[in-house]
Amino acid sequence: xxxTDPNQPIVAIxxxxxxxxxxxxxxxxxxxxxxxxxxxxxPARPRHAHFTRFTDEDGQPIDHxxxxxxxxxxxxxxQDVVELQGHxxxxxxxLLQARCLQWLQILADQGQLPLAGRLAEPGExxxxxFLNDKIDLAxxxxxxxxxxxSTAQAARSAVRSLDGAFSARVHxxxxxxxxxxxxxxxxxxxxxxEIEFLQRADAQGQLAQARQQLQTIGQQARQGVALHNGLxxxxxxxxxxxxxxxxxxxAQAEVAIVTDLAGTTRDVLQxxxxxxxxxxxxxxxxxxxxxxxxxxxxxxxxxxxEVGRADAVLWVRDLSLRHQPQAQQxxxxxxxxxxxxxxxxxVWNKADLVAPAEHPPxxxxxxxxxxxxxxxxxxxxxxxxxxxxAQSGAEAPFSARARHLHALxxxxxxxxxxxxxxxxxxxxxxxxxxxxxxxxxxxGQVTGAVDxxxxxxxxxxxxxxxx
Ligand SMILES: Nc1nc2c(ncn2[C@@H]2O[C@H](COP(=O)(O)OP(=O)(O)OP(=O)(O)O)[C@@H](O)[C@H]2O)c(=O)[nH]1
Ligand SMILES: [Mg+2]
Numbered sequence: 001x002x003x004t005d006p007n008q009p010i011v012a013i014x015x016x017x018x019x020x021x022x023x024x025x026x027x028x029x030x031x032x033x034x035x036x037x038x039x040x041x042x043p044a045r046p047r048h049a050h051f052t053r054f055t056d057e058d059g060q061p062i063d064h065x066x067x068x069x070x071x072x073x074x075x076x077x078x079q080d081v082v083e084l085q086g087h088x089x090x091x092x093x094x095l096l097q098a099r100c101l102q103w104l105q106i107l108a109d110q111g112q113l114p115l116a117g118r119l120a121e122p123g124e125x126x127x128x129x130f131l132n133d134k135i136d137l138a139x140x141x142x143x144x145x146x147x148x149x150s151t152a153q154a155a156r157s158a159v160r161s162l163d164g165a166f167s168a169r170v171h172x173x174x175x176x177x178x179x180x181x182x183x184x185x186x187x188x189x190x191x192x193x194e195i196e197f198l199q200r201a202d203a204q205g206q207l208a209q210a211r212q213q214l215q216t217i218g219q220q221a222r223q224g225v226a227l228h229n230g231l232x233x234x235x236x237x238x239x240x241x242x243x244x245x246x247x248x249x250x251a252q253a254e255v256a257i258v259t260d261l262a263g264t265t266r267d268v269l270q271x272x273x274x275x276x277x278x279x280x281x282x283x284x285x286x287x288x289x290x291x292x293x294x295x296x297x298x299x300x301x302x303x304x305x306e307v308g309r310a311d312a313v314l315w316v317r318d319l320s321l322r323h324q325p326q327a328q329q330x331x332x333x334x335x336x337x338x339x340x341x342x343x344x345x346x347v348w349n350k351a352d353l354v355a356p357a358e359h360p361p362x363x364x365x366x367x368x369x370x371x372x373x374x375x376x377x378x379x380x381x382x383x384x385x386x387x388x389x390a391q392s393g394a395e396a397p398f399s400a401r402a403r404h405l406h407a408l409x410x411x412x413x414x415x416x417x418x419x420x421x422x423x424x425x426x427x428x429x430x431x432x433x434x435x436x437x438x439x440x441x442x443x444g445q446v447t448g449a450v451d452x453x454x455x456x457x458x459x460x461x462x463x464x465x466x467x
Pocket of ligand 2: 243245257258265286
C-alpha cells in the first residue's frame with residue numbers, strides 16, 4: 001500500500017460484510033468537524049452519542065442511528081474521526097458510506113476541506129494510528145491478530161500485545177542496548193583509557209545480560225507466533241504403523257481412511273487441533289517406503305516434502321514390530337531421511353498388542369500409545385504443546401509474528417558478534433559500536449522505531465478494510 005496524503009479523509013464500512021444488528025461507517029481525516037455538522041444538521045459535540053436521522057441529498061431518510069465525533073488526537077487514529085452507527089444491512093451501510101463521500105466532496109468544493117475523501121485501503125485506519133503515534137507496529141499487528149484470533153487464548157495474547165506488553169519488553173531491551181552503544185561510543189573518544197573504562201562499566205556483563213533478556217523475549221515471542229500461525233506437525237513413518245488412525249483419534253473424527261493394507265494414504269491430510277487454545281496443524285502422510293506404485297510413489301514424495309517444511313515430526317512406529325529385523329531396517333531408513341535439526345518425537349503405536357511389561361520406557365523423546373484404545377493420546381497432546389513452545393498450562397504472554405522472530409534473531413547475531421569482539425580485547429571498538437548500532441536497528445524493526453515504507457505496506461495490507 002502506498003503512503004498517500006495522511007490527512008486526506010478516508011471512509012470505510014468498519015463492520016464485517018453481511019447483515020447485523022448494527023453497522024458502522026467510519027471516517028478519519030484532518031478537520032472533520034464540518035462533516036459531522038453536515039451529517040447531523042448541527043455542530044457535533046465530541047465524544048457524545050447523537051441520535052439522529054441520516055438523509056440522502058434529497059432529504060430522504062437513509063436510516064436513523066448514532067453519530068459520534070472524536071476530536072483529534074483523542075481517537076483511534078489520532079485524527080478527527082466520525083463514526084456513523086446505523087442498522088447493519090449491506091445496502092444501508094453502502095448508502096451511508098456514499099453519503100459521507102458526497103459530503104466530503106461538497107465540503108472540499110466549498111473550501112472547508114483541503115481534500116475530498118476516498119475509500120480506505122485495508123488497514124489504513126490502523127496505519128494512521130501508527131503514523132500518529134497512537135500505537136507502535138507490534139501493537140498494530142496485534143490489532144490484526146485480535147481480529148483474526150480463533151481461540152480465546154490467542155485473543156488474550158493479542159490484547160496483551162495491543163496493550164503494549166510485547167513492545168514494553170522490546171523497548172526495555174532497546175534502552176539497554178542504547179546504553180551500551182553510548183558507553184562504547186563514548187569510549188571511542190578516549191582511546192588510551194578505553195579498556196579500563198569499559199571494564200569498570202562492565203560492558204561485557206551488560207552485553208551478556210542483554211542477550212539473556214533477548215533470549216527470554218525470543219522464547220515468549222515464539223510462543224506468540226505458534227499461537228498465531230499454529231505449529232505444523234507431520235505424522236511420518238513406515239506404512240501401516242497407524243499414522244492415519246492416530247490422526248483420526250486425535251481429531252476425534254474419521255478424517256483419514258484406515259485399512260490394514262500398507263500404502264493406504266497417498267494424499268497429505270491436514271487437521272487443525274486446538275490444544276489448550278494453541279492451534280496445531282497435524283498432517284497425515286503416506287507411509288515412507290520405496291514404493292513401486294506410481295500413485296503411492298507420489299504420495300511418498302509428498303510426505304517427504306511435508307517433513308521438509310514441518311516444525312516438528314511425530315515419528316510413528318509399530319510397537320508390535322519393535323524387535324522384527326525387517327521393520328527395524330525400514331525404520332532406520334526413515335530415520336536417515338529425517339533432518340537432524342528437526343524436533344522429532346518417537347511415537348510407539350499399537351501398544352495394545354504388546355504386554356505392558358515389554359513396553360519401552362516412555363519419556364519426552366519416545367511415547368507409547370495406542371490409536372485403538374486411546375492410551376497415550378494425552379501424552380501426544382502434551383508433547384505437541386511442548387513442541388509449540390508453550391509450557392504446560394501457561395499461555396503465551398503476547399502475540400507475535402515471524403517477522404518479529406526474524407528481527408530478534410538478527411539482533412542476537414549482532415550482539416553475539418559484539419560480545420565476541422569485546423571478549424577478544426577491545427581492539428576493534430569501532431566494529432563493536434557498529435554491531436551494537438545494527439542490533440539496535442534490528443530491535444527497532446519490531447516496534448517500528450526504525451521505519452521503512454516497504455515494511456509498513458506489507459504489514460497493513462493484511463488488514464481488513466475499515467480497520
Ligand atoms: N491393534 C492396533 N491396531 C492399530 C492401531 N493403530 C492402527 N492400527 C491398525 O493398523 C492398520 C494400519 O492403520 P493406518 O492408520 O491405516 O496406518 P497408516 O500408518 O496410516 O498406514 P499407511 O497410510 O498405509 O501408511 C489398520 O488396520 C489399523 O486398524 C493400534 O493402536 N492398535
Ligand atoms: Mg495412512
